[in-house]
Amino acid sequence: MKNILPILTLLFSVALTAQEKMSFSLDEAIRFALEHNRTVLNAENDIEIAKKEKWETTSTGLPQIDVAVDYQHNLKQQLSLIPAEIFGGEPGTFEEVAFGTKQNVSAVATLRQKIFDGSYIVGLQSAKVYLEISKNAKHKTDLDIKKAVIDAYGNVLLAEENIDILEKNKEILEKNVYETQKTFENGLEEEESVEQLQITLAGVESNLQNNIRLREIAYKMFNITIGAEIDTEVNLTDDLDELAVKNTVPGLAEQSFSIANNIDYKIAANNKRSQELLLKYEKSKALPTLDAFINGGYQAYSNSFTFLESDQQWLGSSLIGVSLNVPIFSSLGRSAATQRMKVELEKAKNNLKETEQQLHLELQQARSDYQFALEQYRNKKKSLELAERIEHKNQVKFSEGMATSFELRQAQEQLYTAQQEYLQSMLDIINTKTELEIVLHNVNE
Numbered sequence: 001m002k003n004i005l006p007i008l009t010l011l012f013s014v015a016l017t018a019q020e021k022m023s024f025s026l027d028e029a030i031r032f033a034l035e036h037n038r039t040v041l042n043a044e045n046d047i048e049i050a051k052k053e054k055w056e057t058t059s060t061g062l063p064q065i066d067v068a069v070d071y072q073h074n075l076k077q078q079l080s081l082i083p084a085e086i087f088g089g090e091p092g093t094f095e096e097v098a099f100g101t102k103q104n105v106s107a108v109a110t111l112r113q114k115i116f117d118g119s120y121i122v123g124l125q126s127a128k129v130y131l132e133i134s135k136n137a138k139h140k141t142d143l144d145i146k147k148a149v150i151d152a153y154g155n156v157l158l159a160e161e162n163i164d165i166l167e168k169n170k171e172i173l174e175k176n177v178y179e180t181q182k183t184f185e186n187g188l189e190e191e192e193s194v195e196q197l198q199i200t201l202a203g204v205e206s207n208l209q210n211n212i213r214l215r216e217i218a219y220k221m222f223n224i225t226i227g228a229e230i231d232t233e234v235n236l237t238d239d240l241d242e243l244a245v246k247n248t249v250p251g252l253a254e255q256s257f258s259i260a261n262n263i264d265y266k267i268a269a270n271n272k273r274s275q276e277l278l279l280k281y282e283k284s285k286a287l288p289t290l291d292a293f294i295n296g297g298y299q300a301y302s303n304s305f306t307f308l309e310s311d312q313q314w315l316g317s318s319l320i321g322v323s324l325n326v327p328i329f330s331s332l333g334r335s336a337a338t339q340r341m342k343v344e345l346e347k348a349k350n351n352l353k354e355t356e357q358q359l360h361l362e363l364q365q366a367r368s369d370y371q372f373a374l375e376q377y378r379n380k381k382k383s384l385e386l387a388e389r390i391e392h393k394n395q396v397k398f399s400e401g402m403a404t405s406f407e408l409r410q411a412q413e414q415l416y417t418a419q420q421e422y423l424q425s426m427l428d429i430i431n432t433k434t435e436l437e438i439v440l441h442n443v444n445e
Helices: 004-020 024-034 040-060 118-183 191-225 238-246 252-255 263-284 331-399 405-440
Strands: 020-025 064-071 079-083 096-099 103-117 234-236 290-303 317-323
Touching: 004 024, 020 024, 024 040, 024 118, 040 118, 096 118, 118 191, 118 234, 118 238, 118 263, 118 331, 118 405, 191 234, 191 263, 191 405, 238 405, 263 331, 331 405
Parallel strands: 020 234
Antiparallel strands: 064 103, 079 096, 103 290, 290 317
């Protein structure tokens, strides 16, 4: 029995570790983020809040019922003076008399209903627009999170690819240094050749260690972006080169553009609509309001607390009525508020127009960036192939004594630069395609 408990503990620990490790393709990472990212969850909560506020506004125009129960106990009753001659006293004198009972209870129920209120009608329209604003904000958040996940996913893949390449470069350089060192010791090579290769090796080793640190940061950033715990162990199943090929869509840059579908335009249009309703609300304050009400209640009176007894007398009453409120003069306060809202509406119209122009410019820029990324990817791929051939030739020449270590180092540095630029060109295709799709509203919902 003593041996079973440690084994079970170990098995539980292994199972827990296995559960914490997660694998994601890029699409899976995006779906996970849209369900677990904290910013997305808050945007969903904002929609729920808007729905509740919409009903809260609606309910103010529906019947309202209030019940009021009052109990009064006069510790000392108020006295009134009446002529004493009423009770047979002398004319000109007065007697102190207490009217009413020491205690009384009243219970009244009131039903109120709006008949006309201009601000209520505007309020209903505003609540609907507010809900649309919340939904658009959620859509905008989803797009931002998709973009952030793609960026974070790509950074992890880039770090992994960099590390793989740097480790291979390091292995080749270590072999070069070793062979050159042996050649130098045999007197067939200059010491400078060894030193040149050692300088290159030191640079590669430093870059490798830096990328290892960056990889750890990239994984943590990815976890935060998708809404997972920061130290969760994850495995990314997509390959950077495969994603670059998948995101190479030559005809995408020529796709038609409908500005009305763009989320930034929708948000700006909603802002204009909001200002229109605020102006309408200020104008509605000058309209009369009409409410109806009906109530009924009972009162009971006693000099002692007998209100719970069956023979207590209760007196009933009820009434029905309407209440009309007509605004007459506000010292030009309503006029000033209306004029202010007109200015705010003009600002919203200007912002909408500016957003429209900015989006056309963003579209042109996004198309250009994507086209450039496609061109750079092809060019960098060719450059890498050339750099690999040049470096290989210099390796052969150096081993045969036909090239100096400086020439080999130059070829190696050129190769390392080409490798980095090629990896970056793949990442640029993925990111610029996302930017273009967002402007075109061509991102899968």
